Amino acid sequence: MKKKFDLELSPEVMKQMGEDAIKAVIEHIMHLPESPSFHLEGNEEISRALKESASEDGADFQSLLNFLMQRIIPFSINTPHPSYIAYIPGGGLYASAVADFIGAATNRFTGTWFMTPAAARIENNVLDWFSQWMGYPDSARGIFTSGGSLANFSAVVAARKHIIGDDVAKGTIYASNQTHHCVMKVASLAGIPENNFRLLDVDEDYRAIPELFEKVIKSDLRKGMKPFLIVGNAGTTNTGAIDPLVELADIAKKYGLWYHIDGAYGGFFNICEEGKRKLDGIEQSDSIVLDPHKGLFIPYGSGSLLVKEGELLRRAHILSADYMQDQYTPGDEVNPSEYSPELSRPFRGLRVWLPLKLYGVHAFRENLEEKLYLAKWLYDKIKAEPDFECTSPPDLTVIAFRYRPKKGDINEANRKLYKDIINSKKFYLSTTLLHGDFYLRCCILSFRTHQAQVEEAFKIIREKAAKD
The missing domain is CATH 3.40.640.10 (Type I PLP-dependent aspartate aminotransferase-like (Major domain))
Known part of the structure; x- marks a missing residue:
């Protein structure tokens, strides 16, 4: 039976698909530092617009790749970003993607x-x-x-x-x-x-x-x-x-x-x-x-x-x-x-x-030791600010803290501070409730997060709070 579309690709086509995909992914990774920490504007409209029925006919791989890299990947919280310190980051090693x-x-x-x-x-x-x-x-x-x-x-x-x-x-x-x-x-x-x-x-x-x-x-x-x-x-x-x-x-x-x-x-x-x-x-x-x-x-x-x-x-x-x-x-x-x-x-x-x-294991040990150091550094910096308070010193790499305004509701002040921080799109952190109170929360764990990113995060936290 002659088929209109052959699912078995030639070596040339497979090679070209792989090269195109790798090129797009590497370009994406190389531009992570200057990309926004998140891009969720119009997310509901974008999501609705993408709803579609299955197509009987296929499409060109390059156009589908462009669609993914331009219309899907950017509209998200940028979890592999060096300044993503929300929830529990990881980063996503490229070697693992190759293994997959x-x-x-x-x-x-x-x-x-x-x-x-x-x-x-x-x-x-x-x-x-x-x-x-x-x-x-x-x-x-x-x-x-x-x-x-x-x-x-x-x-x-x-x-x-x-x-x-x-x-x-x-x-x-x-x-x-x-x-x-x-x-x-x-x-x-x-x-x-x-x-x-x-x-x-x-x-x-x-x-x-x-x-x-x-x-x-x-x-x-x-x-x-x-x-x-x-x-x-x-x-x-x-x-x-x-x-x-x-x-x-x-x-x-x-x-x-x-x-x-x-x-x-x-x-x-x-x-x-x-x-x-x-x-x-x-x-x-x-x-x-x-x-x-x-x-x-x-x-x-x-x-x-x-x-x-x-x-x-x-x-x-x-x-x-x-x-x-x-x-x-x-x-x-x-x-x-x-x-x-x-x-x-x-x-x-x-x-x-x-x-x-x-x-080797040593590389992972070094990275984890670095994160322990960076968490302590950030905790000490925030703790030293007179208008901030932290929970106890970090056991690992999570820091929960909040701003203490001179007047007004402390929870509302921290909700506003959180929005001001993430709207800068310089870095992304998350929040939590502790005994019903609103806290900002950082977790330093990504292998791409280093001293420069943590210093920048602290600078933005302090600057946004000063504008209150």
């Missing part, structure tokens, strides 16, 4: 070891490295996910299965009220009733209060509930606070609970000397979530989960089928699909493996 291209173009099936043994091996190598960095034993196993949400989901499922089985009606979870909302979201998806989430108050530094955890656990036990999971934070999203990890571990052991640490943001700081001191106790957890798209600067869509006794993760996820009977896995190897909800999946670990092999 290789992985997608070669299109290997990585859900099982049998289909791509070597690919499964190098993914598991990276996960083994992560386990070693966290102080986990050889029994640990892990999985790459799309991000912290699905990594936390598999952790909750493993904890539930191991501690209370399918008897979820009275299963209770304990975490501080600064815990990322995705933990509660995935716990609900895992079948835990929302009334069984215990989101507990924090101390003046926004860290968990171990004594309160124990008090509530005791109360629940008297009521016939089934406590099964404690969640500790290795760097909260709001303030970057690190919970008392050792004390929470002691409580989990005392009452036979699974101890999970959400280290999506802060866990990778454990490869630094300063970070390792601050994260003491992380090795005592039963499971840890780490997001390479945060602390390792990998593009979005890179999460991971480690479980100290990996067989418990496998038992919670393994399920076979008749049509899988041809596949086998040696006893010392790992089938990714047996440790995750996914069967079909991309070669997700390649985007982490390639940069780690290309640059």
